Amino acid sequence: MDMDAAKTDELIAEAVRALPYRRPSAGFAARIMAQVAVTRRELCWADYALKAAEMTVAAWTAALCWGCVRLVSTRLPEIAAFFMQPGGVSAAVKLLAARAALLGVKLAAAVSLAADLAAAAAGFPGYYEIGAAVVLSTAALAALSARTAAARI
Amino acid sequence: MGETDKELARRCLAGDNSAFAGLLEIYQDRIYSFAVRLLKNPAAAEDAAQETFLKAYKGLSSYDPAYPFASWLFRIAHNACMDALRAGGRTVSMDDENFPDLPDRAAGVAESVAAALDGERIEALLAALPAIYSEALLLQYREDMGPAEISRVTGVPEGTVKARLFRARELVKIKLNATV
Numbered sequence: 001m002d003m004d005a006a007k008t009d010e011l012i013a014e015a016v017r018a019l020p021y022r023r024p025s026a027g028f029a030a031r032i033m034a035q036v037a038v039t040r041r042e043l044c045w046a047d048y049a050l051k052a053a054e055m056t057v058a059a060w061t062a063a064l065c066w067g068c069v070r071l072v073s074t075r076l077p078e079i080a081a082f083f084m085q086p087g088g089v090s091a092a093v094k095l096l097a098a099r100a101a102l103l104g105v106k107l108a109a110a111v112s113l114a115a116d117l118a119a120a121a122a123g124f125p126g127y128y129e130i131g132a133a134v135v136l137s138t139a140a141l142a143a144l145s146a147r148t149a150a151a152r153i
Numbered sequence: 154m155g156e157t158d159k160e161l162a163r164r165c166l167a168g169d170n171s172a173f174a175g176l177l178e179i180y181q182d183r184i185y186s187f188a189v190r191l192l193k194n195p196a197a198a199e200d201a202a203q204e205t206f207l208k209a210y211k212g213l214s215s216y217d218p219a220y221p222f223a224s225w226l227f228r229i230a231h232n233a234c235m236d237a238l239r240a241g242g243r244t245v246s247m248d249d250e251n252f253p254d255l256p257d258r259a260a261g262v263a264e265s266v267a268a269a270l271d272g273e274r275i276e277a278l279l280a281a282l283p284a285i286y287s288e289a290l291l292l293q294y295r296e297d298m299g300p301a302e303i304s305r306v307t308g309v310p311e312g313t314v315k316a317r318l319f320r321a322r323e324l325v326k327i328k329l330n331a332t333v
Contacts, residue, residue, distance in 0.1 A: 005326075008322075008326055009322050011270050012270065012275070012290075012294075012322055012325050012326075013293075013294045015270045015271070015272070015274075015275040016275055016279070016290050016291065016293075016294035016295055017294045017295060017297075018272060019186075019190075019272055019275065019276065019291075019295055020186075020272065021182035021183055021185075021186045022182065022185060022186045022189055023181075023182055023185070024181060024182075024185040024198075024199050024202060025195075025199060028181060028185070028199065028202070028203070029174070029177050029178070029181055031203065032177060032203055032206045032207065033170070033173075033174055033177070035203075035207055036170065036173060036206075036207070036210050037170070039207065039210060039211060040170065043211070
């Protein structure tokens, strides 16, 4: 006599439910715990490296902030006077925009010079060309900027 | 049980290694049994179970306590077993369901055959099923998971899980009839 489908499903469910759990070989848990201990040490080292990197970034940020604060505080009277004069704020905005534009032009010139130098020195490996061009163009631009700034003062 | 798992996981995250030993004690037989029934090879199952626990330890911070710990752990075990099956050259259909040809409903099973469905026989039947079907049956009945939880473990939609469960039961019935 055939059973109905639902009853057979229930019998299958009961049979699967009654399956015993099997045990892995002896020492399985000990092996895993030994590997966990090794992993834990590796994770600790990775944590230390991350913490060191975080602290370096934090220290560098603090140094930059400190430098900015000192720069502003030493020139506070001049800055305050500049802002208090009529049209001072708009003049400051214009000055900042002009500085940003100048910086953009300098960067574009540096990139262009680096590309020209790289193309000219075809016999050298690529990273030497680019590295040398970047260093030379940065030094040249820095020297030129310092000279023009000194001339203005 | 759920609370205990979560508490142990929390303590483990806080750096208490003995808590992981507790989790291992609770789950080692369940994970190993699941793996051995899917892989049908005790050595490969032990490797998969070991990989499961190590991955769980390393990735414990990604466990979301809003869900049961068991389904998170079985998800890792599922991935380890599927990797092992693929490495062994077995085809595991994951994305598209390559269902075997089945009638809409398998013929009824003789009462005497169904009544004799003991542990040994169901083990043999499960071993004869494709891994995705035996896995669905084991997770639903042996691990007491619902379709939504099985869906989280296997990474397939709930509808696919239900279809797999239906197909798995029909396949078992066909194989039962074939043994008569």
